[in-house]
Amino acid sequence: MSRIEYVGCLDRQYQSQGFPPYKWSQFDSSPWTPFKKPLNESSIALISSAGIFRDDQEPFDPWAVNDLSFREIPVDTPFERLKLRHNYFDHRDALKDLNCVFPVHRLKELEKSGFIGRLVPKAVTLGMGRLYKRTALQNETVPKIVGVLKEQGADAALLVAA
Amino acid sequence: MMARLKAPRSVFVEFPLGRQCGKPDEPELQTKILKDALQVLTTATTPGEIVELPYRWHESFDWATYLRDTEQMLNEEGSEKQEWKPKG
Numbered sequence: 122m123s124r125i126e127y128v129g130c131l132d133r134q135y136q137s138q139g140f141p142p143y144k145w146s147q148f149d150s151s152p153w154t155p156f157k158k159p160l161n162e163s164s165i166a167l168i169s170s171a172g173i174f175r176d177d178q179e180p181f182d183p184w185a186v187n188d189l190s191f192r193e194i195p196v197d198t199p200f201e202r203l204k205l206r207h208n209y210f211d212h213r214d215a216l217k218d219l220n221c222v223f224p225v226h227r228l229k230e231l232e233k234s235g236f237i238g239r240l241v242p243k244a245v246t247l248g249m250g251r252l253y254k255r256t257a258l259q260n261e262t263v264p265k266i267v268g269v270l271k272e273q274g275a276d277a278a279l280l281v282a283a
Numbered sequence: 284m285m286a287r288l289k290a291p292r293s294v295f296v297e298f299p300l301g302r303q304c305g306k307p308d309e310p311e312l313q314t315k316i317l318k319d320a321l322q323v324l325t326t327a328t329t330p331g332e333i334v335e336l337p338y339r340w341h342e343s344f345d346w347a348t349y350l351r352d353t354e355q356m357l358n359e360e361g362s363e364k365q366e367w368k369p370k371g
Contacts, residue, residue: 124297125344127284128284130346138368140369146288148287148289150331151330154291156325160322160324160325163324171301183362184365208356209353210299210300210349210353211301211352211355212301213301213356213359214301214306217308218307218308220305220310221305221306221307222304224317226310227304227310228317230310230314231321236318236321237321279317280290283303
């Protein structure tokens with residue numbers, strides 16, 4: 122089975138409908154901070170872009186365009202209280218078991234078994250969708266998310282891209 | 284996409300979108316994927332490196348599968364389709 126080349130497929134799909142080419146982000150280098158702590162002493166934060174929000178929070182628009190917002194979700198929130206609004210992927214398996222894209226139960230188990238030191242109490246979720254305002258995302262949204270992670274003492278973040 | 288973005292440490296699982304952390308109600312597989320991903324924090328040495336995990340989806344899938352499945356999902360849920368039109 123050959124691997125899906127999403128960028129090419131998306132480009133062909135939207136350009137065939139008359140949309141201008143999307144300017145995909147491309148970086149020449151990668152930031153690096155050595156990770157020195159043992160995993161079993163580390164605080165891990167979860168970030169998801171699957172459009173997940175709690176029933177008392179502002180919903181994500183499933184067809185989001187330029188949504189730069191994020192939610193903070195306590196990781197002990199029962200799944201019955203969590204909603205998923207994101208139509209850019211087949212979310213039916215995620216609705217059966219949210220751990221497919223938001224693996225908090227598994228991460229809590231890994232904390233309990235001592236594989237990781239701790240899962241930080243609040244996960245961060247985004248909706249994303251179609252995003253053109255990348256500078257605003259980097260300069261406005263990301264520092265706020267970093268703040269949420271730092272105030273919880275996170276050593277590393279696991280980003281599950283939807 | 285991951286190769287363009289160059290997150291410091293990336294892990295790739297060749298599963299359809301929406302199942303990156305594993306299959307529904309398969310906690311053992313989900314746990315394996317997470318452990319492998321988290322280990323990369325301690326084993327990665329090259330910024331931007333992408334580690335591919337060996338797990339295989341139970342059936343083949345491609346772009347057409349993605350389009351078909353997302354359309355089926357919208358139909359099942361009675362959701363409106365996105366009606367974008369290019370400007371002008």
